[in-house]
Amino acid sequence: DQQVKQNSPSLSVQEGRISILNCDYTNSMFDYFLWYKKYPAEGPTFLISISSIKDKNEDGRFTVFLNKSAKHLSLHIVPSQPGDSAVYFCAALALNTGNQFYFGTGTSLTVIP
Amino acid sequence: GAGVSQSPSNKVTEKGKDVELRCDPISGHTALYWYRQSLGQGLEFLIYFQGNSAPDKSGLPSDRFSAERTGGSVSTLTIQRTQQEDSAVYLCASSFSWSSTEAFFGQGTRLTVV
Numbered sequence: 001d002q003q004v005k006q007n008s009p010s011l012s013v014q015e016g017r018i019s020i021l022n023c024d025y026t027n028s029m030f031d032y033f034l035w036y037k038k039y040p041a042e043g044p045t046f047l048i049s050i051s052s053i054k055d056k057n058e059d060g061r062f063t064v065f066l067n068k069s070a071k072h073l074s075l076h077i078v079p080s081q082p083g084d085s086a087v088y089f090c091a092a093l094a095l096n097t098g099n100q101f102y103f104g105t106g107t108s109l110t111v112i113p
Numbered sequence: 114g115a116g117v118s119q120s121p122s123n124k125v126t127e128k129g130k131d132v133e134l135r136c137d138p139i140s141g142h143t144a145l146y147w148y149r150q151s152l153g154q155g156l157e158f159l160i161y162f163q164g165n166s167a168p169d170k171s172g173l174p175s176d177r178f179s180a181e182r183t184g185g186s187v188s189t190l191t192i193q194r195t196q197q198e199d200s201a202v203y204l205c206a207s208s209f210s211w212s213s214t215e216a217f218f219g220q221g222t223r224l225t226v227v
Contacts, residue, residue, distance in 0.1 A: 043146075044206070044218075089218070103218040 003027045004092050006104035009042045014112050019077040021107050023090035026071065030092040030102070035064060035075050037086040038106070044089060048075070115139075117219035119205050125225045126195055134190040134222045138207030142217075145188050147180060149201040150221070159203075162188060163210075195226045 005024045013019045023033075031052035036044040050057040050073070051066045057064050063076045077084055087106045118137040122146040126132050130188035137144045162182040173179070177195075182188040192199055202221040 046150075086127065091218075105217075 002100045003030075004090060004104040006088075006107050008064040008107050009105070010108040010110070011111045012112060013080045015082055018078045019075075019080045019084065019109055019111065021075040021077075021088050021090075021109065023073045023075075023104055024071060025073075025092050025102070027094065027102070028071070028094070032095050033064070033066060033073050034091045034093075034094050036089045036091065037061075037084075038089065039086045043072075045092060047088070077109075080109075082111045082113050085109055085111050117205055117207050119203075119219035119222050121222060122220065123223045123225075125227060128197060128226055129194055130166050130222065131191065131193045131201050132195055134192075134205075134224070136190070136205030136219060137186045138186065138188070139217055140186075141209070142207035143147075143185060144208045144211050145182060147188070147190050148204040148206070150195075150204055151201045153201070157201075159190070177226050195224075197226045200224055200226045 003026050008022060011019065011021065025074040032049065033048040037047050038044040048057060048059050048062050048064050050066050052066065052068060055066050061077055064073060067074045074089060075088060087108045089106045090104045092102050117139055120135045136145065143164055147159040149157050149159060157225055160167055160170050160172055160180050165182050165186050167180065177193045179192045180188060190203060192226040200201060202223050203219045204218055
């Protein structure tokens, strides 16, 4: 059973516009969330994270929003750049119950120049 | 299997002991990689396999770390003489090939060295 879901397998955005990647989860015990990105021929790299005590975390062009009541998080990239084209994975874990990671299946973002 | 499977899910070991972490990738996936994640830090790449060979071992933190893969399937990450700084979540992932954009991660093994 997929506890973390990324329902959009792909997304295309024009350069300079906002990219919004969505992620839903089902387990209310999750209290820490992360985003990773993966370029072809490279392993995934950590991008940004958020704890459940926050509803927003910002790092440069990347902002993650967490809506605990909706069990939903999103990654905003503003402005989008062609170099952002990659696959983005969200992940969740419950810090007090085993610290296991649950990953979504990824969203492939294409930023069109 | 349906997904990447890692075992054990949790491991507590005494400092100085050896541990083995296992990863069973998705059937048919030729690329397999190991990472570790310490809370608050980025995902640290350790090693990857293409088939049974590991072209890049540069990510292994020290010579106490080794990994092997047999039959192009199951991989084992071994940590000898564990230290407290080895405590982390060890993640395994697999993909159809190294150049694939899709990667599927296991749930990780949480290693605690006491």
